[in-house]
Amino acid sequence: MKPVRVGICGLGTVGSGAVNILTRNKDMINARSGCDISIIQIAARRDNPNCNTSGYKVTRDIFEVANNPDVDILVEVIGGTTVAKDLVLKAIANGKHIVTANKALIAHHGNEIFAAAKARGVTVAFEAAVAGGIPIIKAIREGLAANRIEWLAGIINGTGNFILTEMRDKGRSFDDVLKEAQALGYAEADPTFDVEGIDAAHKLVILASLAFGIPLNVDKVFTEGITKLTPADVTYAEELGYRIKNLGIGRRTAKGIELRVHPTLIPEKRLIANVDGVMNAVLVKGDAVGPTLYYGAGAGAEPTGSSIVGDIVDVARTLTAAPENRVPYLGFGSDFVAEQPILSIDDVECANYLRMSVLDKPGVLSKIATILSDSGISIEAMIQKEAKEGESNVPLILLTNIVQEKKLAAAIRSIESLDSISGKVQRIRVESLK
Numbered sequence: 001m002k003p004v005r006v007g008i009c010g011l012g013t014v015g016s017g018a019v020n021i022l023t024r025n026k027d028m029i030n031a032r033s034g035c036d037i038s039i040i041q042i043a044a045r046r047d048n049p050n051c052n053t054s055g056y057k058v059t060r061d062i063f064e065v066a067n068n069p070d071v072d073i074l075v076e077v078i079g080g081t082t083v084a085k086d087l088v089l090k091a092i093a094n095g096k097h098i099v100t101a102n103k104a105l106i107a108h109h110g111n112e113i114f115a116a117a118k119a120r121g122v123t124v125a126f127e128a129a130v131a132g133g134i135p136i137i138k139a140i141r142e143g144l145a146a147n148r149i150e151w152l153a154g155i156i157n158g159t160g161n162f163i164l165t166e167m168r169d170k171g172r173s174f175d176d177v178l179k180e181a182q183a184l185g186y187a188e189a190d191p192t193f194d195v196e197g198i199d200a201a202h203k204l205v206i207l208a209s210l211a212f213g214i215p216l217n218v219d220k221v222f223t224e225g226i227t228k229l230t231p232a233d234v235t236y237a238e239e240l241g242y243r244i245k246n247l248g249i250g251r252r253t254a255k256g257i258e259l260r261v262h263p264t265l266i267p268e269k270r271l272i273a274n275v276d277g278v279m280n281a282v283l284v285k286g287d288a289v290g291p292t293l294y295y296g297a298g299a300g301a302e303p304t305g306s307s308i309v310g311d312i313v314d315v316a317r318t319l320t321a322a323p324e325n326r327v328p329y330l331g332f333g334s335d336f337v338a339e340q341p342i343l344s345i346d347d348v349e350c351a352n353y354l355r356m357s358v359l360d361k362p363g364v365l366s367k368i369a370t371i372l373s374d375s376g377i378s379i380e381a382m383i384q385k386e387a388k389e390g391e392s393n394v395p396l397i398l399l400t401n402i403v404q405e406k407k408l409a410a411a412i413r414s415i416e417s418l419d420s421i422s423g424k425v426q427r428i429r430v431e432s433l434k
Helices: 013-024 026-033 062-066 083-093 103-120 136-143 158-170 174-183 198-212 231-239 301-317 364-374 405-416
Strands: 004-009 037-043 073-076 097-100 149-155 242-252 257-267 279-286 290-297 349-359 379-384 393-400 421-430
Touching: 004 013, 004 062, 004 301, 013 026, 013 037, 013 301, 026 037, 026 301, 037 062, 037 301, 062 083, 073 083, 073 301, 083 097, 083 103, 097 103, 097 301, 103 198, 136 149, 136 198, 136 279, 136 290, 149 198, 158 174, 158 231, 158 242, 158 279, 198 242, 198 257, 231 242, 231 349, 231 393, 231 421, 349 364, 349 405, 364 379, 364 393, 364 405, 405 421
Parallel strands: 004 037, 004 073, 073 097, 257 421
Antiparallel strands: 149 242, 149 279, 242 257, 279 290, 349 393, 349 421, 379 393
């Protein structure tokens, strides 16, 4: 095979990791790909002390790489959804294959980018966009191609998982752990994307499209953050035999596809419930294979760089194949990717954890139970603590059976209207992941 020439745009954490791997493991990578893969140009606004670019042609203009006729594969690791989109579309127009780690770009503009790539006969590879070094996209798109995917659930944001792990292991508050996460570089100065579920939503919509054969619909993902969780919730969950994880969940139902990101109680015996710190994991349930779990580093220079280089190798292997013989971008031929109903969160059904502060007097529990019963909601488990000296309210924790979201929301409003209830009811969804 003729040499494959790579241009890399962006030399931050991920870009530097990819350059270092391609440089260090060049002989092995060439042996695996069957051709000589070489970096011929790097574009970066500034140098990275963690990456030795001596011997490589470096420019400050990323579009110089997109317009370089000698570049076969453009690697986009600049981030964002504006300049990155322009860069990728320009490179595609110039007949270049794309490798990207940009989950926001794929989630928001993937449909347009894939259409442009198909028209030009080039490949778009994006393994590094989801779960860092875990080859979850290849697993769903290729390894599980024989399966009708029933559901998937993933810990796909390491920052949120680190925060919840620290809250559980050390009883720390959310705000306290967030400050440490920012100091360690796990969370940005503005942590909204991580703690409000937006980052996970970008990744979930990509996984769901691969799993269910639907276009990318990021605006239809329900997101709820972890900012309202307290150490008390973590403790009570443990007492009930659960752990709290921030999950991205996609599920195929008779009524439509569920796409949701939110804190979730998981039985502590599940393997995914024991994924701690900044690690990621994705659980996928196929009709033939059953449940399969994929675990590993969800971020970092070399883990994510590993996925970048893996995509470069995949693209290099198929350069001589006709476009129609390559693996489709979303795992299904474009004629088979079709819109399906996406369920509103109001129509989703699941069990729930409820925590409320109630007046410590007879009859209160009976009123709450009546409201739930009248809504067709049964109580599966309960924790009621004694009042502390000098206090008139006690925490009451309930686990409900599976119930439709809008029915539970109405019941919670009725409970909160009782004179014996102080403040809002804390609610966390529960998934068995059987």
